[in-house]
Amino acid sequence: MMRLRRRYVVPEKRNSLLARILVVIFAAFFTIPLIWCLSVSLRSTEHMSAHPEQMLPSSLLLREEWPDFLRARNYTEAWYAFTDIPGKENLTFSIFFRNTALITVFSVVGTVTTASLVAFAFARLRFKGRTVLFTIMLSTMFLPAQVTMMTTFMLWDKLHLIDTWGPLIIPAFFGGGAFNIFLLRQFFLTIPKALDEAALIDGCSYIGIYRHIIMPLSVPAIVTISLFSFMGQWNNLMGPLIYLNTMSKYTASIALKLFSDQYGRADVPHLMAASMINTIPMLVLFFIGQRYFIKGVQLSGLKE
Amino acid sequence: MSASRLPLRQRPAFWAYLFLLPWMVGFVLFRAGPMVASAILSLFRNDMVRAEFRGLGHYVYIFTDDPHFWRSVLNTALYVGLSVPIGLTGSLLIAVLLNRRMKAMGLWRTLYYVPSLVPAVASAYIWRLVLDPDNGIFNQAILAVTRLFSPELIMADMPQWLFSSKTALLSLVVMSLWGIGGGRMIIFLAGLQSISSHYYEVAEIDGAGPWRQFVHITLPLLSPVIFFNLVLGIVGASQVFASAYLLTRGGPNEATLFYVLNIFFHAFEQFHMGYASALAWILFVGLLFATVIQFNRARRWVHYEGE
Numbered sequence A: 001m002m003r004l005r006r007r008y009v010v011p012e013k014r015n016s017l018l019a020r021i022l023v024v025i026f027a028a029f030f031t032i033p034l035i036w037c038l039s040v041s042l043r044s045t046e047h048m049s050a051h052p053e054q055m056l057p058s059s060l061l062l063r064e065e066w067p068d069f070l071r072a073r074n075y076t077e078a079w080y081a082f083t084d085i086p087g088k089e090n091l092t093f094s095i096f097f098r099n100t101a102l103i104t105v106f107s108v109v110g111t112v113t114t115a116s117l118v119a120f121a122f123a124r125l126r127f128k129g130r131t132v133l134f135t136i137m138l139s140t141m142f143l144p145a146q147v148t149m150m151t152t153f154m155l156w157d158k159l160h161l162i163d164t165w166g167p168l169i170i171p172a173f174f175g176g177g178a179f180n181i182f183l184l185r186q187f188f189l190t191i192p193k194a195l196d197e198a199a200l201i202d203g204c205s206y207i208g209i210y211r212h213i214i215m216p217l218s219v220p221a222i223v224t225i226s227l228f229s230f231m232g233q234w235n236n237l238m239g240p241l242i243y244l245n246t247m248s249k250y251t252a253s254i255a256l257k258l259f260s261d262q263y264g265r266a267d268v269p270h271l272m273a274a275s276m277i278n279t280i281p282m283l284v285l286f287f288i289g290q291r292y293f294i295k296g297v298q299l300s301g302l303k304e
Numbered sequence B: 001m002s003a004s005r006l007p008l009r010q011r012p013a014f015w016a017y018l019f020l021l022p023w024m025v026g027f028v029l030f031r032a033g034p035m036v037a038s039a040i041l042s043l044f045r046n047d048m049v050r051a052e053f054r055g056l057g058h059y060v061y062i063f064t065d066d067p068h069f070w071r072s073v074l075n076t077a078l079y080v081g082l083s084v085p086i087g088l089t090g091s092l093l094i095a096v097l098l099n100r101r102m103k104a105m106g107l108w109r110t111l112y113y114v115p116s117l118v119p120a121v122a123s124a125y126i127w128r129l130v131l132d133p134d135n136g137i138f139n140q141a142i143l144a145v146t147r148l149f150s151p152e153l154i155m156a157d158m159p160q161w162l163f164s165s166k167t168a169l170l171s172l173v174v175m176s177l178w179g180i181g182g183g184r185m186i187i188f189l190a191g192l193q194s195i196s197s198h199y200y201e202v203a204e205i206d207g208a209g210p211w212r213q214f215v216h217i218t219l220p221l222l223s224p225v226i227f228f229n230l231v232l233g234i235v236g237a238s239q240v241f242a243s244a245y246l247l248t249r250g251g252p253n254e255a256t257l258f259y260v261l262n263i264f265f266h267a268f269e270q271f272h273m274g275y276a277s278a279l280a281w282i283l284f285v286g287l288l289f290a291t292v293i294q295f296n297r298a299r300r301w302v303h304y305e306g307e
Helices: A017-041 A045-050 A063-069 A073-079 A093-124 A130-142 A146-158 A166-173 A178-189 A193-201 A206-217 A219-235 A238-243 A252-264 A268-299 B012-041 B057-064 B067-098 B105-117 B120-130 B137-147 B168-177 B183-193 B197-205 B210-237 B242-247 B259-269 B273-301
Strands: B044-046 B051-053
Touching (some): A017 B067, A017 B105, A017 B137, A045 A268, A073 A268, A093 A130, A093 A166, A093 A178, A093 A252, A130 A178, A130 B012, A130 B210, A130 B273, A146 A166, A146 B259, A146 B273, A166 A238, A166 B012, A178 A219, A206 A219, A206 B012, A219 A252, A238 A252, A238 B259, A252 A268, A252 B120, A268 B105, A268 B120, B044 B273, B057 B273, B067 B105, B067 B168, B067 B183, B067 B210, B067 B259, B120 B168, B120 B242, B168 B242, B210 B273, B242 B259
Antiparallel strands (some): B044 B051
16 A cells, blocks of 8 residues: 655654544544445435435345345446436547547646756756746746636637537647646656766767656656546546536536536435446546555655 | 758648647637637627626726625635645655555555546535535544544534535635645656755754754755746635535525636626626736735745755
C-alpha cells in the first residue's frame, strides 16, 4: 500500500496507544460515507424507500433476502438508464466513459510532453530571462481561472469549437499547467548535473539529454503529474458544463449530474450505483500508480 | 569559448526558448490574452450578441446596488475562513498521526486518501445522502450521541443541513473536510519525513516532551510546506463551485451563493459576459491582494533551511 521513505518515524515509546486509537476513529469519517454509498447502491429501490435509514440492512444475515440487498443489477440498470429516452437508445455509460477517457488521455499526453519540456528548460538550461519567466509561470498558479473564463469561452466560440472537446484538450498542449511544471522542475533538480555534462562531452544533444537521461530517471514524477492531470480531467465539472451541449459528447461527470437531475431524487440506489461507477476508475488507477505517485510528491521536495 | 560562438544547435538558450515555446504561446493565448480581454470586456454590456460601452458602470453597480455581490463575498469569506483553517489543521494532524510505525500503516494511509479520489460530482451526491436530515447517517450518529444526554430528542430535532439557510454553508464545509486526507496531507507527510531525526534526538536529550518538540521543531521546519498549502488552499477555497452548484444552487435563501457560483450564473445562464468579467476581475484583485499580504507576512513565520 502507501509507503513513504522512512527517514523520521515517531520512535517506539512515543507511539502511544492514544494515537493509534485516533487513527482508527478518524478513519471512520473517511470511509463510512463511501461504504454507505456502496451498501445503498446494492439495495432494491423498494427496500430503500421502506427503510431509508439503514446503514447496513439488518436482514443481511438471512440468506433468502440477499437478492434484495445485493442487487448488482442496479449497476447495469444505471449503466443503461438513458437508453429509455427516445432517440438516445445508444447512450450508455460506455459512451460517457469513452468520451472521458479520450479527453483524459489526450490531455495527459499533452501535459506530460509540454510540461516536461518546459520544466527541463527551467531546471537544466541557462538562458536570459529564466528567473523572470519562472516567476511569471509560478504566479499563474495563483491566478483564479474564472478571470479568464468568459473571454476564453468567447475565444472558443470564435473558433467554432463550442460543443467539441477542443476547449478541454487543447490547453493541455500549451504547457500543461503551472503546478505540473513546478513539480517536474523540482524533481529534475534532484538529478545530478554531472550526468548532463558527461553526456554533452560525449556529443549528446540537449534533446538527447532530455530523452535519454532526464525522462527515464523521472518516472515517479511523470506518473504523479499524469495522475494529477487524469484526476483533474475526470473531476472536471465546470469545463464540460460550459463547453458541451450534446448528450452524446458528455463526460462521465456531467452524465452523472444529468442522471441525478432525471432520476436521482426518487431512486437513490441507482444514483449511488452510478456514483460508484464514476468513482471506480479513479480508485483502480490510483492503486496501480500509487507506488510511483507517493515517491513523486515526496522527492519533488515541494517545500522549496 | 563563449556560448554565443557556438552553432545555434549547441546553444542552451536556443533549446530553452524552443522548449518554452508551447508554454509561452499558451500563456499569451489562454492567460494573459484573456485576462486583458476580460478587463476590456468588463467595461461593456455584452450578451454574446451585442456589446455596448458602459465604462466603469458595472463596477459602480456591483459595489453600490448589486445585492447578490456582497452576499456572495460574505458567504465565500465564511467558507474560506472555516474550511481552510480547519482543513489545514486536520491535514497536518492526520499527517502527524500517520507518520509512525503501526500495523498495516499503508492500508490506513490509503483509507484516508481514498475520499479525495471520489470525483466531485459523485462525492456531492454521496454527501447529499449522508447529510439527509431524516435518514442520513450523519444525523443518525449525532442523534445517537445526543440521546445519551437528553433521551427525549427525536430525528426532527436534528439539524436540517443542506435544507436550512442556517446550516447549508456549514454542510458544504463539512463536505470539503472529507478530502483533507488527500494531496495536502501527502505533502505534509512528505515534509514531516524530510525532517532529520537528529533534531528530535537532541530535543529528547534536552528533555523536551512531544508537544514542545512539535512546536519548536516540527512546526518551524514544516512552515514552508504549511505556507504553500495555506496560499493554495485559500485560492482554491475561494473558488468553491461544484458542491454548491450541484446541491444547493446557491440556496436556500442565498446561504450558499458563493462568488464563483454567482459569476457562473451571470456568465453562463444569463450570458452577461461583461458583468461577469467585472465580477471576476474584482475576485482576481482581491485574491492578489490576499496573496501578497500572505507573502509579506511569511517573512515573519516561514523558516527556510539554511537561513
